[in-house]
Amino acid sequence: METLEEAELCFPSLNNSCWKTSRSHVEATIVYTVLSCITLITVVLNLLVIISIYHFRQLHTTTNLLLLSLAVSDFLVGLLQMPFQIFHYRGCWILGDFACVVYYFSAFLVVSVSVGNMVLISIDRYVAICDPMLYPTKVTPRRVQICIYMCWIFSTIHASWILRDLLKQPGRYNTCHGECVLVVNFAEGVFDLIVTFLAPFLIITVLYMRVFVVAVSQARAMRSHVATVSQQHSGTVTAQKSELKAAKTLGILVVVFILCSCPYYCFTVAAETNLVGASSADVELWLIYFNSCLNPLIYAFCYPWFRKSIKHIVTLKILQPDSRDTNIL
Numbered sequence: 001m002e003t004l005e006e007a008e009l010c011f012p013s014l015n016n017s018c019w020k021t022s023r024s025h026v027e028a029t030i031v032y033t034v035l036s037c038i039t040l041i042t043v044v045l046n047l048l049v050i051i052s053i054y055h056f057r058q059l060h061t062t063t064n065l066l067l068l069s070l071a072v073s074d075f076l077v078g079l080l081q082m083p084f085q086i087f088h089y090r091g092c093w094i095l096g097d098f099a100c101v102v103y104y105f106s107a108f109l110v111v112s113v114s115v116g117n118m119v120l121i122s123i124d125r126y127v128a129i130c131d132p133m134l135y136p137t138k139v140t141p142r143r144v145q146i147c148i149y150m151c152w153i154f155s156t157i158h159a160s161w162i163l164r165d166l167l168k169q170p171g172r173y174n175t176c177h178g179e180c181v182l183v184v185n186f187a188e189g190v191f192d193l194i195v196t197f198l199a200p201f202l203i204i205t206v207l208y209m210r211v212f213v214v215a216v217s218q219a220r221a222m223r224s225h226v227a228t229v230s231q232q233h234s235g236t237v238t239a240q241k242s243e244l245k246a247a248k249t250l251g252i253l254v255v256v257f258i259l260c261s262c263p264y265y266c267f268t269v270a271a272e273t274n275l276v277g278a279s280s281a282d283v284e285l286w287l288i289y290f291n292s293c294l295n296p297l298i299y300a301f302c303y304p305w306f307r308k309s310i311k312h313i314v315t316l317k318i319l320q321p322d323s324r325d326t327n328i329l
Helices: 002-007 025-055 062-087 097-130 141-162 164-168 186-223 231-272 278-302 304-314
Strands: none
Touching (some): 025 304, 062 097, 097 141, 097 186, 097 231, 141 164, 186 231, 278 304
């Protein structure tokens, strides 16, 4: 019995060791394999998005700058959050208190940045569809870059404020060796819920409802377009079709993000009211992380330029002279 108990401890040589989560070898192997594959796919696909938008000049648009920022946050999810979560799967944290702080800090950071990017994408599509004539003057690369910088800065400040006690004293909430725990009080939890869920998703919903109404009216107008229109007007209709297609694609991106995020935040609310157990958090957390894997898959299905750029990257054509000016659209 003593040998069995020691085998289930995270650190058998320590009296104050945490206990491992009891799981069968087959279950653990399957879960580790699946999660590792998801992690690898997330890192590789988002790295391809980053290289594509950064390398090819034709992709240096205001909308793609927002997608680039989103891809960077998704890349960090695959590079940091997913591996940390896999380490945490057996209930034993073997990486130390400093890594625990990094784990929680990056979690709050990337989630907040992702939400901020989704809000910026919704605003971008709102202006492009509802005020297309002023879009080039209102949404400039310089302004978009400033908004992206502010999004990352705010997210860093937000994460630092939530984790201020843990940053001062790593491991302060641990009750045994091999534990990585964060305690957030009720007021901070409500603030985080409002800032990273309720307010942003309300803004996103209102903006996309408006975009949907205007897009439907524009689609009807284009269907009633006759063949006798001037070439200039025809070019305007083509531009409108392009904007509508972009709005549809980014709308899918936003909807998938909301669907993946809602269970996690609903769990947060339920946990505050003691409606669920803490052990059910892993599924919701992995679902919101899994969204970082779905985003580049959406690009691959909806954006021909992404599929074309992948071919150039994989075949190493991007190493050729003047490859940055390749016609990728």
